[in-house]
Amino acid sequence: xxxxxxxxxxQESSTAREFSANGTSMSTTDVEAKLxxxxxxxxxxxxxxxxxxNSEEARTLLGRLEYQRGNVEAALRVLDGIDxxxxxxxxxxxxxxxxxxxxxxxxxxxxxxxxxxxxxxxxQDCANILDAVGRIFPQGIPDAQVESxxxxxxxxxxxxxxxxxxxxxxxxEAMAAYRRVLLNPWNLDNDCSGRIQKAFAVFLLHSGLxxxxxxxxxxxxxxxxxxxxxxxAILLLLVLMRKIHHGDIQWDPSVLDHLMYALSLCSQTPVLxxxxxxxxxxxxxxxxxxxxxxxxxxxxGQNKAAMNLLRKSLHINERPNDLTALLLAAKICxxxxxxxxxxxxxxxxxxxxxxxxxxxxxxxxxxxLGLCLGKQAKVSSSDFERSRLQNEALKCxxxxxxxxxxxxDIIFELGAHYAEQRNLNAALRFAKKYIDITGGSVMKGWxxxxxxxxxxxxxxxxxxxxxxxxDETGKWEQGPLLRxxxxxxxxxxxxxxxxxxYCYLLALVQAQRKSSGPMKIDSQVQI
Amino acid sequence: MSSSNPGSPSATATSxxxxxxxxxxxxxxxxxLSSILSTVPSSVSSSSSLLHDPTVSSQISTLLRDPDSGSxxxxxxxxxxxxxxxxxxxxxxxxxxxxxxxxGIYLSRIASRKSLAGFEAILLALxxxxxxxxxxxxISVNVPDLTQPSIYHExxxxxKTQATELNLAVISPTLEPHGTMRSSRRARIxxxxxxxxxxxxxxxxxxxxxxxxxxxxxxATGIQNKPSxxxxxxxxxxxLPWELxxxxxxxxxxxxxxAHKSKKxxxxxxxxxxxxxxxxxxxxxAKAILATSSLLRLEKMALDPKLNVDHTEIDMxxxx
Numbered sequence: 001x002x003x004x005x006x007x008x009x010x011q012e013s014s015t016a017r018e019f020s021a022n023g024t025s026m027s028t029t030d031v032e033a034k035l036x037x038x039x040x041x042x043x044x045x046x047x048x049x050x051x052x053x054n055s056e057e058a059r060t061l062l063g064r065l066e067y068q069r070g071n072v073e074a075a076l077r078v079l080d081g082i083d084x085x086x087x088x089x090x091x092x093x094x095x096x097x098x099x100x101x102x103x104x105x106x107x108x109x110x111x112x113x114x115x116x117x118x119x120x121x122x123x124q125d126c127a128n129i130l131d132a133v134g135r136i137f138p139q140g141i142p143d144a145q146v147e148s149x150x151x152x153x154x155x156x157x158x159x160x161x162x163x164x165x166x167x168x169x170x171x172x173e174a175m176a177a178y179r180r181v182l183l184n185p186w187n188l189d190n191d192c193s194g195r196i197q198k199a200f201a202v203f204l205l206h207s208g209l210x211x212x213x214x215x216x217x218x219x220x221x222x223x224x225x226x227x228x229x230x231x232x233a234i235l236l237l238l239v240l241m242r243k244i245h246h247g248d249i250q251w252d253p254s255v256l257d258h259l260m261y262a263l264s265l266c267s268q269t270p271v272l273x274x275x276x277x278x279x280x281x282x283x284x285x286x287x288x289x290x291x292x293x294x295x296x297x298x299x300x301g302q303n304k305a306a307m308n309l310l311r312k313s314l315h316i317n318e319r320p321n322d323l324t325a326l327l328l329a330a331k332i333c334x335x336x337x338x339x340x341x342x343x344x345x346x347x348x349x350x351x352x353x354x355x356x357x358x359x360x361x362x363x364x365x366x367x368x369l370g371l372c373l374g375k376q377a378k379v380s381s382s383d384f385e386r387s388r389l390q391n392e393a394l395k396c397x398x399x400x401x402x403x404x405x406x407x408x409d410i411i412f413e414l415g416a417h418y419a420e421q422r423n424l425n426a427a428l429r430f431a432k433k434y435i436d437i438t439g440g441s442v443m444k445g446w447x448x449x450x451x452x453x454x455x456x457x458x459x460x461x462x463x464x465x466x467x468x469x470x471d472e473t474g475k476w477e478q479g480p481l482l483r484x485x486x487x488x489x490x491x492x493x494x495x496x497x498x499x500x501x502y503c504y505l506l507a508l509v510q511a512q513r514k515s516s517g518p519m520k521i522d523s524q525v526q527i
Numbered sequence: 528m529s530s531s532n533p534g535s536p537s538a539t540a541t542s543x544x545x546x547x548x549x550x551x552x553x554x555x556x557x558x559x560l561s562s563i564l565s566t567v568p569s570s571v572s573s574s575s576s577l578l579h580d581p582t583v584s585s586q587i588s589t590l591l592r593d594p595d596s597g598s599x600x601x602x603x604x605x606x607x608x609x610x611x612x613x614x615x616x617x618x619x620x621x622x623x624x625x626x627x628x629x630x631g632i633y634l635s636r637i638a639s640r641k642s643l644a645g646f647e648a649i650l651l652a653l654x655x656x657x658x659x660x661x662x663x664x665x666i667s668v669n670v671p672d673l674t675q676p677s678i679y680h681e682x683x684x685x686x687k688t689q690a691t692e693l694n695l696a697v698i699s700p701t702l703e704p705h706g707t708m709r710s711s712r713r714a715r716i717x718x719x720x721x722x723x724x725x726x727x728x729x730x731x732x733x734x735x736x737x738x739x740x741x742x743x744x745x746x747a748t749g750i751q752n753k754p755s756x757x758x759x760x761x762x763x764x765x766x767l768p769w770e771l772x773x774x775x776x777x778x779x780x781x782x783x784x785x786a787h788k789s790k791k792x793x794x795x796x797x798x799x800x801x802x803x804x805x806x807x808x809x810x811x812x813a814k815a816i817l818a819t820s821s822l823l824r825l826e827k828m829a830l831d832p833k834l835n836v837d838h839t840e841i842d843m844x845x846x847x
Contacts, residue, residue, distance in 0.1 A: 021847035028845065057847055068843055101847070111841055152842070160839040166786050171729060183678060195838060197679070206784040208728035214678065224677035230668050230698070239680045242673055254828050257821040261780060264818040265773055266696035268670050272817070298813035306813075324808060324816065331811040364809050404809075406749070408766055438766055439637035440710040472710040474703060 017068070019061055021051045028065055035066065040078055056082050060105045067108060072115045079109050088132045099136055100150040103129050107153055110160065119168035126164055127177075129157045133186075140185030155192045162196070166203065175211040178203065183214070194249040197236045198258075204233035205262060234262050238275075245278050269299035287313040291325045303332045307339070314346065323358055326350040327368060334371035337379045343372035363403025367410050370396030374417055390421055408437050412445060419452050427452050440472050443481065450484055459492045476512060479505060549615040553577065556610050556618060563590070563602045574617035578624055579732055588738065591628050597636065597646040604645025611652050619656075624735045626653070626724040630717050631742025634765050637713070647708040653720040658702040665701045670694040698773070714771045721774035728781055733789045736782050740795035743775055747802035767806065769814070776818050779803070783826055797826055 017028040026047075034043040040062070047058040059082050066075035087102040106129050113122035133141070133154050141154065158181045165174035178200040182193070204211075213227045226232035237259040243249045256275065263272045273296040276289055284292070290313035297306035310329040314320050326346045333343025350365035370393045377389035394417055401410045415430030431449040438445055446469030453462035466485045470478055482505040489498035553574040560577075561567040564586045571580045590596060590603050597604060607629070611622040633646040672694075676682040699722055705712055728736070744750075749764035767775075782796035800822050807815035828834050 017845060019845045025846075051847075053847070061845060061847060064841070064845055067841060068845070108841060111839070156839045156841075163839070171786065192838070202784060203786065206781050207786055208725065208781045210726065222676070224671050224675055226669070226671075226677070228668070231671075234668070235671050235677055235679055238671065238673055239677075242680070254825055254834070257825045257828075260821040261776075261818050261825070263670070264814045264821070265776060266668050266670065266698050267814060268694055268696045269814065269817065271670050271694060292817075295813040295817050299817065327808065327811050328813065360805065361808060364811065368811075406764060407809075408764075409810075436640075437638050438710075439713065441637075441713050441766065443711060474705075474709060474712055476703075477711060 017065070019047065019051060019065075021053055021057070021061070024051050026050050031062070031065065032069070035062065035071075035074065035078075040081065044081070056087065056105070057101060060101055060108070063105065063108045063112075067112060072112045075112045076109060076116075079105055079112075084109065085128075088128060091132055091136060096136075096147045096150050099132075100147060100153060103132060103150070103157075104153055107157055110157070110164070114160075114164060114167070119164050120170070123161065123164035123168055123170070123173075126157055126161045129154075130161060130181075133157075141187035143187050146187060151187060154186060155188050158186050158188065159192060159196055162199070162203075171207055171209050172211065174203065175207075175209065179214050190243065190248045191250075194240060194243060194252075197240055198252070198255060201233045201236040201240070201258060204229040204236070205258060230262065230266070234259070234266075237262065241275050241278075245280075251280075251283055264299065267300065269296035270302075272296050287319045287322070287325075291322065294325065294328060298328060298332065303335070307332055321349060321353045323350055323353055323361055326353070327361070327364055330365075330368035330372060334368055334375055337375050340372045340375035340379070344369065344376060347372050363400045363407070363410075366396045366400035366403065367407075367413070370394070370400060370417075371413060374413075374420075390417070393417060394421070406437060408434060408442075411437060412442075412448065415448055415452070419448065419455070422455075424452055424456050428456075440468070443469060443473060443477060446472070447480065447484060450488070454488060454491065459488050463488045463492075475508065478508065482508070549574070549617070552613050552615050553618060556606075556613065556621075559606055559609070563606055574615055574621060578617065578621045578730075581734065584624065584732070584734055587625060588628055591625065591632060595641075597632065597644075598642040599644030599648070601645040604649060608645075608648050608652055611649065611656070620727060620730055622649070623653075623724050623727050624731055626720055627735060627739035627742055630720055631738065631745065634713075634717060634771075635742075635745060637765070650716055650720050651705065651708060653723050654702075654705060654716045657719050657723045658704055661702060663702045663704070665697050666699040668696045668698050670696055714766070714768045718770040718774050721771070721778065725774055725778050725781070728778060733787065733792050736778075736787075736792055737795050739778055740782055740792070740799040743779060743799040744795075744802045746775075747799070747806035764806075767810070767815075769812075772803075772812075772815055776803070776815075776822075780822060783822055784829065793826075800826065 017032075018025045019028060019031070020026075031043045031046060034040075034046065043062055044055065044058045047053060047061060048055065051058075053061070059078055063075045063078045066072075066078055082105055084102065084106050088106065091099050091102060106125055110122045110126045110129070113119075113125065137146075141151070146154075161181065162174045162177040165171075165177050178196070181196060182200060188196070207229075210229055213225060214232070224235070226235050237255060240249070240252075240255045241259065244251055244255065256279075259275065260272055263269060273293055276284075276293055276296070279289070290309045294306040294309040294313070297303070297309065307329065310325055310332075312318065313322065313325055314329060319325070326349050330343045330347035330350060333339035333346065347365055347369035351362060351369060354360075354362040354365050373389050373396060374393035377386045377393060380386040380389055394414070397410060397414050397417060401407070401414065404410060411430050412434045415427050415434055418424070418427035418430060428449070431445065431452055434442075434445045435449060440446065446465060450462045450465045450469070453459075453465060463485065466481055466488060469481050470485070473481060482501055486498045486501040486505070489495070489501060550573065554572070556574075557567060557571060557577060560583070564583065566582070566586075568580060568582055571577055571583055577583060587603065595601075607622050607625060610618050613619070629646055629649055633643055633650065636643060671677060673680060674682055699719070702719065705716060708716060724731070724739075746765050746767060779796055779800055782792050783800055800819055803815070804819035804823055807819050
């Protein structure tokens with residue numbers, strides 16, 4: 001850029017602009033020169049003469065020119081010459097052309113204020129536009145009768161209002177504005193209403209503001225009304241997904257991701273599965289879709305279905321080395337002795353592929369390998385085979401621990417494996433370490449410790465541990481511990497005390513049965 | 528009969544009694560705090576200034592991070608406990624502001640066998656408050672089936688099936704009263720404290736949310752990433768059961784995709800989400816993998832200018 005050139009001159013030369021109205025057009029050069037000197041009146045009158053415009057029309061064009069040139073404050077000064085408020089009041093339903101000019105002026109002002117960071121003021125003017133539109137079309141906007149340019153401007157204002165309120169930090173009002181624009185007929189096209197619905201869903205999900213349910217009164221008319229933010233967000237996202245499935249709006253991956261986030265939080269992954277299944281082919285690569293579906297199934301414990309999907313995606317012709325899929329498959333197999341041998345293969349592949357940025361997953365792979373081998377040992381046909389598998393399992397868990405030194409899961413599993421191999425001293429060491437590291441928060445740790453002690457014939461100590469565990473456990477989860485305690489009493493030849501413990505357990509079961517309502521799923525006595 | 532006299536001082540006193548009692552509560556709270564902190568600026572004179580003053584909160588945060596904090600005799604823990612029991616809702620917010628750091632330090636120190644009774648008292652008080660507020664009831668969410676019309680859509684087939692197919696999802700189960708911190712209920716109690724924090728998160732200062740992201744990262748990885756901190760060593764990873772993870776993911780979603788404008792918070796939330804994603808792979812926790820991976824993709828999309836075209840921009844034509 002030459003030193004004597006001002007930025008606006010550079011812009012001027014780079015784009016040749018033209019005004020056009022009433023069948024005539026003119027270059028903007030002279031007008032821009034006048035504006036640069038601050039002669040708004042002169043610029044206005046030259047426009048009025050050359051293009052046969054009235055004052056408001058000329059000002060609107062000048063405002064647009066300034067806005068385009070990035071002179072937002074100048075645009076506002078030009079528009080100050082029109083009494084937009086008065087013009088809005090005078091609007092008649094009969095003349096859409098006049099209405100559009102006035103409202104476009106106001107909208108230009110709104111956008112200028114937004115650019116200047118005056119969000120609250122911008123929001124107020126934007127709301128005025130919507131109020132005016134409501135007066136022009138009291139029954140809602142009729143599709144056949146609205147001028148397309150007016151509709152375009154209305155749609156923009158409708159979309160902008162809640163954004164401005166958010167930018168102004170007026171979150172409650174933004175919430176109300178979203179509902180106002182979505183629950184009233186503004187004759188928006190699918191794309192526009194889709195964008196607003198998505199923005200509202202995101203706001204409902206992440207603003208952290210509980211707005212309460214929309215109050216519609218009779219308007220709802222039997223239709224489903226969501227009763228909190230999360231429900232409303234999920235409803236909107238499902239509606240958007242349906243529009244995508246029907247081809248009303250284009251595929252937008254963020255809609256699915258928001259839904260994935262919301263539904264995983266609610267543990268409703270089967271609903272997500274349904275959405276994934278309905279997606280048109282080509283949206284996702286098939287292996288990616290199978291893997292997502294497998295996660296959805298596994299999220300609600302449908303392991304058989306998850307395995308069927310993972311077998312497809314891990315097939316040699318698909319993506320046999322996908323780490324997440326391999327680990328998930330190995331984990332599911334590690335819980336079922338019939339699948340353990342298959343799981344060994346997945347886990348081994350996971351270990352082999354945990355390289356580079358995925359190096360950190362080597363320990364998990366080894367852990368899964370150890371668990372699968374241990375499970376496989378349980379169904380092995382010969383003693384020799386069993387002890388070979390058990391030894392290998394222990395070796396894998398040991399090296400897993402070297403990758404993740406204080407991973408509580410590995411520590412527990414080592415304790416359990418040593419116990420099964422009757423290496424009770426090593427088992428005891430790991431069981432104690434597990435209690436320490438978890439702060440005694442997991443019941444299976446206490447049980448393991450008590451069982452190991454009891455295997456060592458240290459019944460009294462085992463009972464002390466069981467009592468400590470009972471102290472740390474809520475009464476609805478005490479079932480397994482009480483059973484263990486009763487057995488320990490029997491082992492110590494104290495049948496009367498055992499009976500007492502069993503009686504207490506029975507009373508607990510009965511009390512739970514009485515108090516259990518449909519919502520008590522989480523707190524059933526575990527026996 | 529004198530109370531019916533509108534000019535009597537007692538009549539004016541009753542009309543503004545709750546406001547003035549709140550402000551006197553705030554004053555006594557601030558007075559009590561000034562005996563614990565080294566300095567309380569004179570500008571801090573109300574519950575709202577107490578919530579937002581950076582020098583006060585950074586002093587409290589530092590004290591809470593002290594290796595000997597959190598015992599039953601700790602003055603600051605007592606102050607937080609007492610302040611939470613004040614009837615002034617704004618003072619409750621002041622306590623909630625420190626939930627991330629109290630929960631964060633508490634869970635990281637479980638294995639250390641130190642006395643944590645002070646932290647536990649605060650967390651139990653939050654849990655009890657929420658239990659009373661909810662009357663112990665679970666929080667559930669309906670996931671609608673779109674064959675029935677809703678306020679946002681019309682159903683194509685107007686066949687009205689008897690049973691509206693709603694999937695009822697319990698997002699926070701029944702709350703049993705807990706007077707003590709039983710270790711098996713620890714994650715739930717802390718999780719409920721986080722739920723309470725989340726319900727007020729729009730009123731929380733950014734610094735508090737930054738602390739949450741910091742601890743989320745530590746919980747997930749066991750690594751303290753702050754080089755400035757005295758204990759930058761590897762800490763023990765903690766168990767992240769769903770009852771703890773789920774409210775954490777909601778808070779994180781707000782920090783990552785909420786309407787705030789703090790770049791620092793976006794960055795911290797992004798790092799914490801990445802750590803939680805890797806952790807969920809380590810735990811092979813399907814729900815957590817789905818939730819964290821979707822957050823990571825959404826974050827990426829939010830930063831892509833091609834996907835963030837402003838559709839409200841003015842049409843650039845100069846034609847009428």
